[in-house]
Amino acid sequence: MPELPEVEIIRRGLNRLLPGRRIVSVTHDTPKSFPNAKADVEQFLIGATVKDVRRRAKVLIIELDSKYSLVIHLKMTGQLVYVKEQFSHKGEGRFGAGHPNSSLVGKLPDKSTRVTFTLDNSAQLFFNDQRKFGWIRLIPTAEVTNIDFFKKIGPEPLTSDFTSRAFRERLLKRPNTSIKAALLDQSVIAGVGNIYADESLWGAKIHPTTFVRAVSKQKLNDLYNKLRYVLELSIKKGGSTDRNYVDSAGKKGSYLNFARVFRREGLDCQRCGTTIAKLRVAGRGTHICPNCQKPKKVKP
DNA sequence: CACTTGACCTGTCCGC
């Protein structure tokens, strides 16, 4: 669920809160969520001060002054919530229940809390992860870019040097797969997940099962613009909260109020009025407008 | 090698 926009919002939040803070202690439950050697934790994490919070693809990197970094993947249900004083209540927060900025988070830790960091200002950073797919690894900063995950990751789609030409060339590395599978492939382009794949394909009027090689140059250029548009719009709207996503303050995002197809099956397409349909593509729930996004017949 | 599918988990929702 956290894709590039959501992780970027968390990064911005944490980068206002963490740098300069010293980590006093850490507790965790399963080794799966926090598979780090105890000796490393004691030597390079406890007592270390946060220097910077960065992002690459859907991964957060909290750089410490110990020459180590915390590398964090939230996978689908991970949350990183910073709590200075606990006064909010689940579903309400200071915005009131039902408000798009209301909180999903009650008093922490709760049963989904996997790791808790306590800081020198007595604030706490909670890593909650209902499904235990996410992880936090303590890695020497110089080696972070060498871990398997980063070695094969594609370019960031929102940087100014990522051109439409680069976008086309990356996608065409997977000519015989569907355009949706190629967008979701992190080695092709970093950070795109199910929500923004569907939203950008609707924007460019491309059926998700179309082979990459069968999408015209003009359509690929349009997809490039629409993808960057939806990613940037989502960052402006605080990300997408489908089920679990919250920012570093525990607040939901509102992008899904602006979504055109994602989770809108059965509703009218805002461009042509046709009923939005849901199908399965590349093993994922996929939302399309059957009129705007017609399958393309390809010559064998 | 290129590409697809299943496993990893837990909570929720839907139909009987």
Next chain:
DNA sequence: TGCGGACAGGTCAAGT
């Protein structure tokens, strides 16, 4: 009301 099963979606290992 309880219960089984489908589903959610990021990534990697295993399969075709």
